[in-house]
Amino acid sequence: MAREALADAGLALSDVDGIFSCTGGTLMHSVELAEYLGIQPRWTDSTNTGGSAFEVHVEHAAAAIHAGLCDVALVVYAGLPRSSRGGIGALVTGPRAEWELPYGILLPTGAYALAASRHMAQYGTRAEHLAQIAVSTREWAARNPRARLQKPLTLDEAMSSPVIASPLRKIDCCLVTDGAGAIVMTSAERARDLRRPPIYVLGAATSHSHSSIMQMPDLTETCGVESGSRAFAMAGVQPADVDVAELYDSFTITVLLALEDLGFCKKGEGGEFVASGALDPGGALPAQTSGGGLCYTHPGMFGIFLLVEAVRQLRGECGPRQVEGARVAVAHGCGGVLSATSTVVLGTGETL
């Protein structure tokens, strides 16, 4: 992936002086990766906020490049959870073993299920609303030849999917696959002369509110409220300006909360919003256009794929799933158990 991304950018390994990685399973991610690739960087970052880590890496890389602390940043993720059947080992922290596992919570699914139950009780959201997110995402996946699940899904089929942890059914949960991705970033000035039209980071912001679901302040609202509003403010754009949204879809409820928290609809109205077909191809808000973690791929962490797909959409490379004229895209990562969000607003050269 690193080779492909560098070739795409028209840069060499020797140009890379900033390394950003987090693979979840090892101790010193960026150190190990740099050794493997033969890089001695002057900027290193192994930040792990779960699935949102790669949006954080882009935020950090933009800041480092802006400050002159590195010039060419390489962000890499690779994971083999399908082959390795790793289980939940990394999720079992001390407090979780003591205060959660005795009660048999299925991690991470059960934590998201608790949030979904609360949203339903508080706002009247229904299982059909969550299922519709899976149905809409499958429509996009049918247009991505690399997606794992491409067969169209009806709402009736979705609603007959077995319940794993109520209210979440199997179709509400992301895939477990193997996969990898990489991103190259450099200054706008240097990017101008490279072989591809650059896509610009217009804004980026991160926040986290808890690690254990017990400690989440309000199970119906994520800190996407915080990261989203700061990223949009930095970019100088509004949710209504977004042509493509790549929202982390570890579970359907993750998407529903992100839609509300980023301001694509009002708090509590996510169910009605998705029921309108807003997320479908041709809908009001094209979202998870690769087929997302629900249908395309989800190798433990999906954050880098949100960014790759957003860039591809803005470059107009997406073929049958291309959102015509896309100029502004959002990649919104969400890691842990709705714990850590990071929002990146991207734009074409026209948006500068």
Added chain:
Amino acid sequence: MSERYEPPVTDVSAPFWDATREKRLTIQRCADCERWIWYPRSACTGCLGEDLRWTDVAGAGSVYAVSIHHRPGVAEMNDRVPYAVALVELQEGVRMLTNVVDCDPESVQIGQQVSVAWEALSDGRNLPVFVRAR
């Protein structure tokens, strides 16, 4: 039913687990800012104060969120499915992850009043669970 996943004990949490031997639910409260703290810590999450007092509570609260698990999260729960995993908000304001037991799990609803009950662990400790208030 099989035995529970055995929760580890730390230096910080030892008073909590000791109290469960007498079926007392005890929670830390900061002597400086009066904040209730769950789960047990070595410092207050409001003011970093170190004078945290173990305080017995009634164990009364309400269901804040619930998920009926049809797939067990740990092998020890294999023969209990389906079971109700819940966040219970105690009167003191803290939220504990727990199970609501002794009822049809599908009957557990957000907002219901619950009270603490105890399930024996193999080493003499008891695990706090919750039952619907009568």
